[in-house]
Amino acid sequence: MSSAKQSASWELQLRQLLLPKLGQEASECEDVIAVDTKTCRFAIADGATEAFAARDWAERLAQHWVENEAKLTPEDFREWVVAEGRELQDSWKSLTLSWYAEEKASVGSFAAFVAVELDLMTDSPSWKAIALGDACLLHCRRGSLLKSLPLSHSESFNSAPMLVASDSCLHDTSMPALVIDAGSCQNGDVLLLMSDAAASWCLQRFENGGFDVEKFLVTNGDEELNRFFDEERLAGRIRNDDLAILCLCLCG
């Protein structure tokens, strides 16, 4: 758990957990966590496994979003994604590709994306979030789930979510699924950014009750958490997918 003093009043404690699928190397992980404590912007992108250059696209989306400002309206976000997608796909033009890679590249890349910007410069801190796909933001307070977006139930996850496409031809179809929301925070609140497998597991725990997810993620050490998620995936209680979790704990 690392911490960063964000203002005279507020400190932010951070924990990141990034695990590749069981049996795969860290370099194969297509989930990306991006953190910028200066801009107070945080993002997770989950590259679609079947897509061309999925990790590159996820990394570009998450990293560039936190490093820059704005993109918190549908219009700004779409304009920004068009530019990022064009740059990514232009970078492929110099590649000599096999027939199968060429075909895969022709439809572009895809990623789920969730990002949050915190305003901790006032006595009443707040967040603004943007999400497209099945990577989620969960706002927790004293063991309860206040809000979850873009999905709010564990059964809402499926194998074909709408994703952020690098090819702008697909944006008319995908961008209507964009979710933008905001909320206010209190001392002790926890914001969780999660890729789909972790978010689905977490929402299920909240639905079932009797398990303080927020406390579990904040108080356990990295090794315990890594072991726990490996065991859960091995037992099939969590789908064997890449896992990305970013805990943001607000301390007054």
Place this chain on the structure above:
Amino acid sequence: MADPFSGDSVRKKSDFVAEVVNHTLHDLVIRCTKTEEVRNYYYVSVIGYGRVVGTCFSGPLSARSMVPIAEVADYPLQVKSSYKRVSDGAGGWVEIPVRYPVWIHPTADGKTPMCEALAKVKTILEQWLGEHPRGFPPTILHLTDGESSDGDPNEIGRQIMSLGTDDGTVLLFNCHISSRRSAKIEYPIDDGSLPDGFARSLFDISSRLPGNFLAAAAQLGVNALDGSRGFVFNGDPSSIVQFYEIGTSLTGMTPYRWMDDRTELA
């Protein structure tokens, strides 16, 4: 296989089947492609039977009975240039150039030595399972246009279905295609509607469709229920396409809709 389908006076069944198999291999390669690399999520064997029984691969893959999908990707016999219709994102369609590889050419000669062919499949499976005892069990997609000419395939079919991995027994699915205008029977739960002993014998050696195969069938609008067998009798061209799409649907992905494509150049 040298005959056309009923109502199709030009196209031979063997041409259509070869096209479906090539598209299926293409689909598997694309599913396994991650950026510039093909992951070996599948091993593939294509066995044909008629005058001879043996692998349908030729060229660099000719001596191989079971081939990792990455090598299948790298060794097509030829690559055709075509166009594919895709959404333009504004309610219309645009055509984009794509290339379609060809691995097998149509063949139609000789009788129907089904038992010998299934025995060949069993030998290949036994060797492969000895080296790969863990993971999802192999799936056999058996397509025939006639009755076995070398005996009842029931016994050898049962022997194949008794093989398996730590995750379950081998899945054997059978699709019988016909030139006659007979009613087709797709994915039945029992053999009550089957017309003869040959159909019932194939039904007996057809595995039940597991859940993810049922889900793929539902996505294609195919009426398969819990308990349905992987079995089609008197199938038509669309039966063949669906049979291969359902039978290769392990990834949970939406089946690749290649029937929407338009092939232009050979």
